[in-house]
Amino acid sequence: MKAVRLEAVGSISLREIAKPVPGPDDLLVRIEACGVCGTDRHLFHGEFPCRPPVTPGHEFSGIVEEVGTAVSGFAVGDRVTGDPNIACGRCGQCHAGRVNLCSNLTAIGIHRDGGFADYVVMPRKQAFVLPADLKPTHGAFCEPLGCCLHGVDLAEVRPGSSVVVLGGGVIGLLTVQLARLAGATTIILSTRQASRRALARELGATASVDPTATDVIDAITSPAGLMPGGADVVFECAGVCETVEQSMRLARAGGTVVIVGVTPQGxxxxxxxxxxxxxxxxxxxxxxxPYTHRRAAELIAAGVIEIDRLISRQVTLEEAPRVIANPPAPGEVKVLVVPAMG
Structure with a gap:
């Protein structure tokens, strides 16, 4: 089968490798779509720890092609999404219910082979069935939406809350939608890209700010600003130094700042x-x-999260290494790798 291989930091290419064989508790899944995440680019640049050589890709969904001998509850032909984060279930963090902080955490697409390939093997406990009539591309959004759900849970967004979202990528735009569903009445998004600001307003943001044209702190928190005194909750979704520093200045006294964006290690x-x-x-x-992947899958299956307008383009496995090795194109939100296109 074909697979994108991260051989070492700065070295990524498409290779022909053996098709994986599922163990007794595993599913073999034919990949329908796998999202390119900022973390994949961090892996390429050595800014996020991983174990090369490895096939990246942790935002994936597909069709079950083979089930392990000990697997029940899944059938060949099921459409599934995969939670890539495999907790050990034995360490102190797991016993305390903090599976995302597992001392022995193994992530598909980071520590073991992931979804930028024709097939992936995953443990049955990481798989969640999706409706058969769901668009194949939508299942790839369950993982990023699950991460956003965790952030919104931590923030305790309530009806009537005021929210600022820093960053207009897929994480920021999903967070805007979740904040709206949670009852936030004022949602401001700050991002450099005009197309992303316009999309955010269509998805539920009540206003947007261009940080290249105005001082974000003044535009939002000043007496004449959009949120005088600051926001109840600020979500940092860009993963850059500037927005991390802004986030704490944008929160009102007694407010909450949630760091969701992945910054380069160091x-x-x-x-x-x-x-x-x-x-x-x-x-x-x-x-x-942690414990949000099923909720994400249910939200996407219910059609309450706008997905199609977040998909900037779809590419083949052959194109994927170049996409991962380069910065996102201006205005780009989410690129999906679709093996069947090749």
Whole structure:
């Protein structure tokens, strides 16, 4: 079969490798779609730990082609989405219910072969059935939506909340939709791309800010701004130093900042501890998708999350290495790798 292989930091190419064989508790899944994530680019640049050589791709869905001898509840032909984050179930973090912080966490597409391939093998406990009539491309959004759900859970967005979302990529635009569903009445998105700002307003943002044309802090928090005094909740979804630093200044006194975006490992950001103390800010990290993948799949299956307008383009496996090795195109939200196109 064909698979995109990250051989080492800075080295990625399409290879012909053996088709994987499922173990007793596994499913063999023919990939229908796999999303290119910012984390995949971090892997390529050595900014996120992984175990090359490996096939990346952790946002995938497909059709069950073979079930292991000990598997029940799944049948050949089922459309499934895969939660890539495999917790050990034995360590202290797992016993405390914090499976995303598992001491022995193994991630499909990072530590073991993932979805930028014709096929992937995954444990049955990581698989969730999707409706047979769901668009094949939609299942690939369950993993990023699950990560956003965890962030919104941590933020405790309530009806009437005011929210700022920093970053207009797929994570920011999914977070806008979830904040709207949670009852936030004011949602502001800040991003450089005009097309993303327009899309955010169509998806539920009440306003948007261009950080290249105005001072974001002043535009939002000043007495004449969009949210005088700041927001109840700020979601940092861009994963860059500038927005991480902005996030704490955009929250109101007593507000919450949730760091959802993946920053390059080793990046530093400045903040003023006195400000966190004096305004009693709650700053939390949101890592992965603990117990949210099924909810994400159900939301997508129910059609309450707009997916199609988040898909910028679909590419073949042959094109995938070039996409991963290069920055996103201007205005691009999500690129899907679709093996059947090749």
């Amino acid at each position: 990046m530093k950001a400045e903040f003023e501890p006195f400000d966190l103390l004096f305004r009693e800010l709650k700053v939390v990290g949101s890592f992965l998708n």
